[in-house]
């Protein structure tokens with residue numbers, strides 16, 4: 001699959017601050033990618049570089065085959081962007097705001113109106129943005145980013161301020177775009193909600209890319225253990241042999257740490273055939289765990 005975004009050895013300095021150091025990655029078409037990292041890790045700087053809003057200090061960037069920093073960046077029309085802080089003219093209505101952005105993208109405004117319904121703003125479309133709640137402004141920001149069915153969607157902290165229902169709608173929309181072949185990059189601190197939604201995760205730390213991969217790949221690289229916990233029936237006077245090295249955590253619950261899926265399956269097969277086992281729970285490392293692990297590993301290496 002071809003990369004819609006290709007970043008090679010990108011450096012970016014602001015005066016004495018080195019915001020990005022030799023960052024390289026490709027984003028294939030048809031995927032949702034999570035860009036995660038502490039405050040100041042360089043996420044917004046990367047997004048601004050892809051949009052051509054700032055120039056790199058070194059390295060090359062290609063977005064849909066073009067250099068965003070070049071004067072003529074026609075692929076810009078194929079990009080949707082939702083900035084971290086959406087600021088709209090409060091005197092305009094939602095519909096007028098969308099009309100304005102549609103014209104900037106050389107689209108016929110009326111063709112954009114269904115987007116207002118799509119983000120749940122249909123009823124408020126003709127109210128002034130000044131009367132909107134934070135979440136409603138965020139919805140309008142999303143509608144604006146979706147104008148013209150973008151091939152690449154760059155979203156900076158998009159779900160801050162959204163209620164759970166809209167968050168779900170939001171991810172449904174992103175999945176539709178992804179299935180249609182778009183590249184969606186989400187910069188976020190909301191790691192738990194990205195789990196199971198992003199195909200790949202890119203972990204940034206102080207301007208460098210410390211890990212990139214699917215959750216399964218990151219789990220494998222990290223070698224963080226899988227926790228398997230067993231509840232036993234109360235009438236056991238002796239711990240089952242296969243659990244002898246399990247750690248007692250409470251009276252009837254026992255936790256075993258296994259290094260990989262193969263050992264996990266072997267343990268599950270044994271446990272499932274033991275009538276003394278009432279319940280089994282498997283806890284694989286979460287994105288939070290992996291994120292903490294890769295940051296620790298990087299700090300230790302420095």
Ligand SMILES: Nc1ncnc2c1ncn2[C@@H]1O[C@H](COP(=O)(O)OP(=O)(O)OP(=O)(O)O)[C@@H](O)[C@H]1O
Nearest residue numbers: 014017018019037038039040041042043044045046
């Ligand atoms: N215009 C600027 N002038 C000077 N320094 C800047 C500028 N923009 C960003 N920086 C610095 O570059 C580094 C990376 O900032 P960036 O905004 O890309 O981080 P981020 O990962 O998006 O952070 P956050 O999660 O807080 O949004 C930080 O040290 C920041 O202070």
